[in-house]
Amino acid sequence: MELTKTKNDREVMIRMINIHKSFGDVHVLEGVNLNVYRGEVIAVIGPSGSGKSTLLRCINKLELINEGAIEIEGTIIESVNMPDYPVASNQQVKASLGKTGMVFQNFNLFPHMTALQNVIEAPIHVKKIKKEEAIALGKRQLDRVGLSDKYDAYPSKLSGGQKQRVAIARALAMSPDVILFDEPTSALDPELIGEVLDVIKKLAEERMTMIVVTHEMSFAKEISDRVIFMDNRNIVADSPPDEFFNNQEHPRIKAFLEKMLSNKN
Amino acid sequence: MALLDYVTTILPQMMIGLGTTLEMYFASLILVLPLGVIFAILKLMGPKPVRWILNVYTWAWRGTPLLLQLFIVIYGFPVIGINLPKFLAAAGVFCLNMSAYVTEIMRAAIGSVDKGQYEACKVLGMSYPQTMLRVIIPQSFRIALPPTCNEAINLIKDTALVSVINLMDVTRTAVIIANRDFRIVSYIIAFIIFLLLTSFMVKVFAYLEKKATAYD
């Protein structure tokens, strides 16, 4: 324990302050506060509909918040009713959002592009990298997720696990500082889950900052530095995995964990 | 006259008629795709007045018979002092008519692209024009291709309407020859020409559709 630095010494990558989010009359997040530190892997778990996806999607502004402030690497990218947190210039906000990557539950690969074209699309057209360089970069990323033989395959010809690995390579190709995973294995057949989790594990070993919404409890336990449990529109637990899984006191969480474990078998 | 001799005598005239039909077809078709795509995009995200005008345009054009549109331009316009060359006026009517249909086809196709595609583009930092031009519209082309091909086949049949305004297309030629010679052979030839044309187009378009969906 003494070897890990205390939180105070480490750089905060993402800061969410007093986040409120509702869809019409439905309040989904109510005053959520969360700090994510560089190099940290956070597992987000909780019952369906508890706002996990919404939390993730607020970070990269796929959803706009109703109140609160969000800061990425020191740049305030969004601020509503928080005069102490002035939003940075458009340019800075855009640059900071560019430092986030996202992997979706249902992949959202571009169906009319090959695996490699999917990966190099944004480097070429957003980062304006030269085509040859982008191709080399794209191939490197596909190699990294174990798809060296699928450069020219269209998504329709790939299995779910392969598709998700292309999606991860696509996110990696933009060299993000943090990757948001929204249930990356929930759309996969059970036998294909492992190959995707292995890729995420490898990234965890490389100290990539990641926030992973997942229902895979053993995976969360194995790779995460912190487990966050969401329920009732807020974060109700935020603790290291050992403590979270082995010494759980909270009755709701205990019930949830028991249910997840019994579903597994 | 023996049938074969008769056919050889009228065939050259029929071929001239076919030339007019094809000219009319391509003159009408050439602007349809660009117009349909531009109108569809404007209808989805143009300024309000433009959207409003385009809504009226697709509504009016798709809600009235093509022949009426043709009559209005050919017989109605001169009455109010607008004189257009017949061929161009007819081609314009056909073009605007098919464009109205293609606009709606494209709009539906763009609307049917999954929301996740927009989100993927957004998290990759792509701009709105990039998203539309590189991801959404290429996908909607493939969705729109079969119904658009269908419209293209309808157009060749629709061009036969110019016979009503006395342009010498295949159909008008067939009528005139039949009335002159009291024989229906010219009609049969016109039928064969259209059946060959539409069957050929069906084949070509089926091939195109197969190619375009290679990634499925």
Added chain:
Amino acid sequence: MPLGFFDYIAENMPLILNGLKFTVKLWVIVVVVMLPLSTLCAIAKVSGPKWLRKILNVYTWIFRGSPLILQLYLAYFGLPYLGIVLEPMTVVITVFILCVVAYQTEIVRGGILSTDKGQYEACKALGMSYGQTMLRVVIPQTVRKILPQTCSEVIVAFKDTCLVSAIGLGDLLRSARELVIGDLRVDAFAVVLVFYLLVSSILVLVFNKLEKKYSVYV
């Protein structure tokens, strides 16, 4: 002093109404015959004897592959040269029905063919006859599936009725054209335009309602 729009239209009302009656009559007859006949043709095309299927294939190929107006010309101007002389209305109605049924047959056939193989297997496993299978299981599902295309076919048929003006029959458009050319004023076209726009818009609204109602179960 020329007449105002409404006075002018009122003066020519009999001619316009005549044309209107003709147009609506033709359309109603065509639609009423089209629905059952095309269903029969489609079933025959899917499961009829081979010779019948061949005939129907040629039939739909010819009528869908050539312009309706050419079909009208041949039947109306051409058949008399073969010694076949018929009532003009009979000719027009027959050609219209043949053409519209050809299109609708293909729509119904597509719907029948898209029914899942499992439905036939389930019927077989329950001991249902082929007739029962088609009538009680396949066709009801097909109806829902092909409703949108059928609705648009009905609207197309409505707009196509004006083609009879090309062979000189007195439908609405023909009456209007005579007025425009005769009186050198375009008011009559405005009436036709409004009529077609109004009716097709009403049809679209009604059909949208219908489609919404029936898509609830899908």
